[in-house]
Amino acid sequence: MAVIEARELRKDFTVRQRTGRLRRERRVVAAVDGIDLTVEAGEMVGYIGPNGAGKSTTLKMFTGVLFPSAGHVRVCGFEPVPQRVAMARRIGVVFGQRSQLWWDLPLADSFDLLRHIYRVPAADHAARLARCRRLLDLDSFLDQPVRQLSLGQRMRGELTAALLHGPSVLFLDEPTIGLDVVSKQAVREFLADLGAEGDTTLVLTTHDLADIERLCRRLVVVDHGRIVHDGTLDDLHSRYGSQRRVVVDLDEPTDPLDVPGALLEATESGGRRLTYALTGPPGPLLAALAGTGKLRDVAILEPEIEDVVAKLYSGG
Numbered sequence: 001m002a003v004i005e006a007r008e009l010r011k012d013f014t015v016r017q018r019t020g021r022l023r024r025e026r027r028v029v030a031a032v033d034g035i036d037l038t039v040e041a042g043e044m045v046g047y048i049g050p051n052g053a054g055k056s057t058t059l060k061m062f063t064g065v066l067f068p069s070a071g072h073v074r075v076c077g078f079e080p081v082p083q084r085v086a087m088a089r090r091i092g093v094v095f096g097q098r099s100q101l102w103w104d105l106p107l108a109d110s111f112d113l114l115r116h117i118y119r120v121p122a123a124d125h126a127a128r129l130a131r132c133r134r135l136l137d138l139d140s141f142l143d144q145p146v147r148q149l150s151l152g153q154r155m156r157g158e159l160t161a162a163l164l165h166g167p168s169v170l171f172l173d174e175p176t177i178g179l180d181v182v183s184k185q186a187v188r189e190f191l192a193d194l195g196a197e198g199d200t201t202l203v204l205t206t207h208d209l210a211d212i213e214r215l216c217r218r219l220v221v222v223d224h225g226r227i228v229h230d231g232t233l234d235d236l237h238s239r240y241g242s243q244r245r246v247v248v249d250l251d252e253p254t255d256p257l258d259v260p261g262a263l264l265e266a267t268e269s270g271g272r273r274l275t276y277a278l279t280g281p282p283g284p285l286l287a288a289l290a291g292t293g294k295l296r297d298v299a300i301l302e303p304e305i306e307d308v309v310a311k312l313y314s315g316g
């Protein structure tokens with residue numbers, strides 16, 4: 001079942017620009033320029049792209065914060081702006097800049113207020129909160145006012161707050177930005193587990209390559225308000241020709257092996273270290289190398305996601 005359906009979705013902003021000492025001109029910026037997107041229940045979608053690509057604007061239209069200039073969008077069957085209140089029960093939102101917690105209250109009190117606002121049955125609330133306390137390690141700061149929390153602690157609180165009513169879709173705008181290494185890891189692993197359970201659809205924007213690798217089974221890449229790629233990370237690697245490499249150490253040099261699906265790229269250490277680029281599965285190459293009787297060590301190197309994303313953002 002589709003939880004998000006967007007067709008020809010657009011958002012234009014009118015900005016006033018100085019064109020002289022006193023003159024200003026109105027200019028229309030197409031922040032989102034005709035997006036078609038379907039997200040099925042249980043997907044983990046990374047919505048990525050360079051700065052200013054239109055990611056946050058799209059998420060704001062999905063969550064009912066902004067009204068589209070044109071096109072059509074449904075989230076959990078709701079039209080986000082007109083049906084925002086009804087939709088709120090089905091979605092969770094974590095936007096770094098916006099807090100859903102009460103600044104002066106202890107974190108635990110915010111969670112309690114949210115239970116009343118969303119009218120969550122006490123047992124469901126208790127079970128979800130217990131899980132978040134355990135997995136996000138909340139106990140040491142549950143009684144502290146939100147304004148005193150570190151960014152990492154607050155983000156763990158925000159995630160909990162977004163999940164206490166049991167939403168079917170969770171939208172996250174840069175969930176790990178600015179966090180220290182430990183909090184980043186905690187948030188990332190929590191989201192990975194949540195996504196793996198399959199009951200919650202995750203849609204997140206991120207510039208963090210480790211988030212992309214760990215959390216995004218599907219990558220939707222936007223640039224200038226349009227989708228320029230939609231597929232898995234593996235699809236991206238094959239589109240940009242990134243290949244796995246096999247680095248082999250031998251006891252003594254051997255004649256070059258001619259194996260289909262493997263291309264000898266480099267020879268070092270007097271022929272004792274060979275690097276192959278794989279265009280097929282590694283099995284035939286490894287079998288041929290083992291057959292020489294000189295194989296000492298082998299390492300398979302995955303392509304670097306940094307390279308792929310850099311190529312993608314620079315237009316390939």
Ligand SMILES: Nc1ncnc2c1ncn2[C@@H]1O[C@H](COP(=O)(O)OP(=O)(O)OP(=O)(O)O)[C@@H](O)[C@H]1O
Pocket residue numbers: 013014015029030031049050051052053054055056057058
């Ligand atoms: N309220 C606004 N008024 C005018 N222009 C806006 C407004 N919000 C966004 N824009 C413009 O729309 C474009 C897309 O912005 P958006 O914030 O959606 O990009 P983004 O992909 O989320 O970028 P980043 O990765 O930097 O957060 C940018 O050119 C931005 O300047």
